[in-house]
Amino acid sequence: MKVLVVDDSAIVRKLLSEQLSRFPHVNVVGTAPDPYVARDKIVALEPDVITLDVEMPRMDGITFLKKLMRYYPLPVIVVSSLTPRGSQLAMEALEAGAVEVVPKPGSSYSVSELGDILIEKIQAAAQSRIPPKATAPMAAPASGPTLDMAGLRFTTDKVIAIGASTGGTEAIRKVLVQMPPDAPGIVIVQHMPAQFTSAFARRLDELCKIRVLEATDGEPVAPGKALIAPGNFHLVLSRSGAKYQVNVRTGPRVYYQRPSVDVLFQSVARDAGPNSVGVLLTGMGADGAKGLLAMRQAG
DSSP: OEEEEEOSOHHHHHHHHHHHTTSTTOEEEEEESSHHHHHHHHHHHOOSEEEEOSSOSSSOHHHHHHHHHHHSOOOEEEEEOSSHHHHHHHHHHHHHTOSEEEEOSSSSOOHHHHHHHHHHHHHHHHTOOOOOOOOSOOOOOSSOOOOOOTTTTTOSSOEEEEEEOTTHHHHHHHHHTTOOTTOOEEEEEEOOOTTHHHHHHHHHHHHOSSEEEEOOTTOEEOTTEEEEOOTTSEEEEEEETTEEEEEEEOOOOBTTBSSOHHHHHHHHHHHTGGGEEEEEOSOSTTTTHHHHHHHHHTO
16 A cells, blocks of 8 residues: 655654554555655655645645645545634645545644554544546535434424544534424434644534534434544534433443444434434444444344
């Protein structure tokens, strides 16, 4: 698997290259300090996956990504700083066609942890088929993934649970923008680092007819509202009488993930049972499979 690392920092290029080189099936075929050098190396080296910084000189990463997706689409993983500006740019990159976003080494991850996480993302991204992306601004699609809403819409004690990983941000968007204002309450786990989830929720809230929020502990699940698990925390559904709420918890990673789709789906199976619908939009490894089966067996 051939990887090209694009970052204006020589230190970051060196760190990422060293970490990825620990894995025998990964070949870091080159690095680039800016999009112009990256363009030439993409043509010459034909990488399978690119890691991309979004804040670079000469041409910013977002502009480069849009051009790349239009003329030479490849799986791109954004490696961004955990700052408000970095989070916003990461969301723009996902809209422009990036399949995943991970934070640079720092307070959230050590260098070695980032290497382990990044290799999982790269393996999943390498299997993605990236079609050329139109340059029009993002809007509600005419078609896309749909959910069977029959029997759910007009009751208040129904729950839709959605899980997604690499490439899932776009799939979630396509589902949520179709939801009517009276859609059942929705709970979502998207594998995404802390802080990026809040920016993701804010962006979806701007686009959708329903409210989209980053979940807080004890928040009610209600019609017309979607709650996204905050990065680095598990999301659990619980029931009190006829009402549902979510709890935000720490705890061990499940299949190397926190939040974990399985943790959410298992709680939905337990407390919502036949009053729920489970949707696994994209996956990375086994996370979500057992939970979805539990939901199926619960009715």
